[in-house]
Amino acid sequence: MVEELTQATVPLPLKRAVVQAAVEQAGFAILPLLGRGLHDFAMEPTHLALTAGRSAPSMLVRWQRLERYIHSKHxxxxxxxxxxxxxxxxxxxxxxxxxxxxxxxxxxxxxxxLLEANGLHSVRAIAAGIELYPKPDSHQVLQCVQQGQTATWLLTWQGGLDNASDLDLTVSWAQVAPPTWSRFAFAAGDHVARCLPDIVSVDDAAAALAMSRRTLQRTLAAENLSHQHIKSEVRFRLAGWYLLESAIPIAEIGFICGYSDQSHLTREFNRRVGVPPARYRDLFYST
Structure with missing residues (x-):
């Protein structure tokens, strides 16, 4: 069981078994507090990806993207x-x-x-007038459970934004960017890398590079490139870099590099190098 719990994804029956064991030992009020265990994984790739935006809206959007990535039913x-x-x-x-x-x-x-990990403070969660976080009362939380009112929350927080991110994908991007690209194309790729795992639209890219959408498209076209090509190249090259230069699980690599799910990552590697990511790592992993 310990080995299964350390994988990038954990089977739903196992997660439910662990949760049930926690409830039996400490009651329902312990469950919201278990999230604090994430603070022990502050330098893990997925944790960094979820906190790189340094704001509540960014974190919530990234969480929703993670749910889609792992095909969560919830x-x-x-x-x-x-x-x-x-x-x-x-x-x-x-x-x-x-x-x-x-x-x-x-x-x-x-x-x-995760709100706390994004630099926010005084984080609270309320459901049906009952505090779930950070100081849940066991009797009140049990009442909330018995009344079926645990699924809607009011989350509140305080604090400003700190745009500094511990996840700097641009370091590895500088190592793997195509050497034939111009400084402009590199800058476009650099912006895409900085925003991962968020997906940068062409309008966002143009604004970041201080130009109109049409000017961006025209400038890239002069190099036989497009914004879609830039995004694909950044994702693929960074994923390859992480496969060979780290021991990060493949499922996490797909997420932090902006793929929609692990199947998307696998299809891309099969198309471009002829082998799936796991085989690519086996063949070329740096030791």
Missing amino acids: RIQWLLLSPTSANVNHIHKDNGPAPLAAEDLLVCGVLCA
């Missing part, structure tokens, strides 16, 4: 988002069976811990 959606709060629902993506109350509480706690 998703968060926010009903209202302000500079200091968010109303969030935890639902089944296809209107199927709702998440269990324990799963609601656990995810709520993880999001609170």
Whole structure:
């Protein structure tokens, strides 16, 4: 079991077994607090990717992207988002069976811990008027569970933005960028790398490079490039770099490099180098 829990993705039955064991030992109120364990993984790639935006909206968007990446049946959606709060629902993506109350509480706690990891403070979570984080009362949380009111949260926080990110994909991008690209093309790729795992639109790229959309497209076309080509090249080259220069699990590499899911990463490597990522690592991993 220990080995399974250290993998990039954990089977749902195993996660539910671990959650059930926690509830049996300490009650439902312990579940939101388990998210604080994420602080022990502050330098792990997925943690860094989720905190690189240094803001609540960015973190929530990245969390939703992670849910899609791992094909989670349970998703968060926010009903209202302000500079200091968010109303969030935890639902089944296809209107199927709702998440269990324990799963609601656990995810709520993880999001609170990630808000803290993004440099925000005084983070709180309330469900139906009952505090879930940071100081849950065991009797009140149990009441919340019994009344079926654990799936909608009011998250609040305080604090400004710190745009510094510990995840600097531009370091490895500088090592793997095509040597034939111009300084302009490199800069376009550099911006894409800095924003990963977020996907940069052509309009965002143009704004970052202080030019119009049409000027960006025209300038890249002069080098037989396009914004889509830049994005694909950045993703592929960075994924290759991480496969060969790190021991990061392949599922995590796909996420932090901006692929929609692991199948997307696998298809790209099969198309471009003729082997899947795992085989590519086996063949060429730096020892």
